[in-house]
Amino acid sequence: MAQKGVQLNRESFSCSICLDLLKDPVTIPCGHSYCMKCIEDFWDEEDKRKIPSCPECRKTFTPRPVLVKNIMLATLVEQLKMSGLQASPADHSYAGPEDVACDVCTGRKLKARKSCLICLVSYCEKHLQPHYDVAQLKKHQLVEPSKKLHENICSRHDEVMKMFCRTDQQIICYVCTVDEHKGHNIVSAALERSEKQKELQVKQENIQQRIQDREKDVKLLQQELEAINVSADKTVEDSEKIFTQLIQLIQKRSSEVKQQIRSQQETEASRVKELQEKLEQEIAELKRKEAELKQLSDTEDHNQFLHNYPSVSAFSGSPHSSSTRAHPLRYFEDVTAAVSELRDKLQDILRDTGTNIFLKVTEVDVLVSEPEPEPETSAALRGYRPPRPHKRIGSRKTVQRFSSPRHALSFDEPEDL
Structure with a gap:
């Protein structure tokens, strides 16, 4: 019994959000208490919807309450800790803010295990058991826990919507069939679901086929891409080799032309120098003869003049005997023209x-x-x-x-x- 009392105390002083002992406890206007950080984080998230509320009773507050630490509750929690009460590990069977809570549980609610589309109620494992035991309840349709069960209730007649109006493409209740949807093409929601399920299955099969086709296409394109890259790399390598050979060929031909020009330059320059030396020798000889003729011409002694004349006048060279001919100053311009x-x-x-x-x-x-x-x-x-x-x-x-x-x-x- 003592152990049971301690357990009750632990639950009484636990935060329903973090499921741990209260830390910096605060009490909100509806009377429920939480860790200050837990309720602040919860309201910060709800601020996006502008409707602060209590996580347990769902009562809303406008404006958002100002939180003040509950000194008395904090003191009690500290005294319980000193008396040996330790924080219990989080019990994951209780419903948190993001969980679907059991609609039958009172007080601290447990997590719902299933939602009933007939009862429009969510049940924890304990309260769900009658749906497995009672024959009438076994026929009910159970689904994964849902917070949207209210969407199955007709807003006009407050009845469960089990019919489908094909004329208006709308889910309706039995009362709607004799009211605003009277005379319309109406079938059960189950039958419409069956038809839509067949269409959905065909769509799924078509999509799966398209996915397979596209995956094949992606594989082919990947192979194409790899082939393009390999071919391009090889072509670039081969092209570089060919252009390198072409450049080397041009360079070789340029070197040959240059060598030939220099060789011809040397030959022609040698011939010109040889001819130039001959002409310089001839000029020197002519100048010597000219000096002798001038000396003979300046001789005043007639006998001496006549005596030396035969030897001096024996020069037979002609002023027009040179074999040098003038050429246009073109030389290797024809080679330049040929290279051009x-x-x-x-x-x-x-x-x-x-x-x-x-x-x-x-x-x-x-x-x-x-x-x-x-x-x-x-x-x-x-x-x-x-x-x-x-x-x-x-x-x-x-x-x-x-x-x-x-x-x-x-x-x-x-x-x-």
């Missing part, structure tokens, strides 16, 4: 073949789906089949080319080689 011509031809080739290369890059096989509208009527729904998977538009030889600016590619002319 090669550059122009390469530009033409690169322009034509480059455009073709970029067209090849933009040629793709496009995977497209052919969506079909989903049926709306039940008859069409039963005959509906999901669309076939993606069809490939075009083949490897006939492809769709993108022409949008985003995919348009141009080939810039290379700079002068």
Whole structure:
């Protein structure tokens, strides 16, 4: 008996929100007491709906009450703790703020295990037992605990709504069938549910089929993506090798031309230097003869003049005997012209073949789906089949080319080689 009294005391001084002994207890206007933090958190959540209420009796308060610590209750809790009463672990059989409470329980309510759509009442495990034992109650429809049982009551006639008006597509009660829905196409809610369930099952099957088709499409697209990446990487690698070879070939040809020009430069320069030396020797010889002629011309002794004349005048060179001919100052300009011509031809080739290369890059096989509208009527729904998977538009030889600016590619002319 002593143990039972302690248990009663523990429950009397426990918060119905956290199910633990009261901490900083406060008493709200309806008389129920809670931990200050528990009720503040509960009301903070309810502030979103602007209706502070008591978690136990559901009484609402306007405005929100100001909480003040209950000194006497706090003192009692402390005395109970000192007397050996410890906080009991949370009893998960009691209903919390977010749980559906048993409508039959009095005082502190237990969690509901089932809700009855006939009784429109939620029951804990104890009060639910008659629905398993009593023959008449066994026929009632039990569902998972619900806070929306009131939605099954007709607001006009306060009767359980068990009928369905197909004319107005509305759930109604028996009284509604002879009142505002008189003459309408009315069936039981169970029958309508059965029909809707069949349509729902077909929709579920169609959706499942579409999910499978889309998963296959995703797998195909993933394979396509991997193939694109592998092919692109290999093509980039091969293209870099080819362009590197092309650059090396041009560099080699440039080096050969340069070497040939330098060789020819050396040959021509040597020939010119040799001719230049000969001409300089000839100039020196002519200057010497000129000096001898001048010396002979300046001789005053006639006999001496006539004596030396035959030896001095023996020079047979002609002032026009030089074999040097003037050339236009062009030299290697013809080579430059030939290289320029090669550059122009390469530009033409690169322009034509480059455009073709970029067209090849933009040629793709496009995977497209052919969506079909989903049926709306039940008859069409039963005959509906999901669309076939993606069809490939075009083949490897006939492809769709993108022409949008985003995919348009141009080939810039290379700079002068």
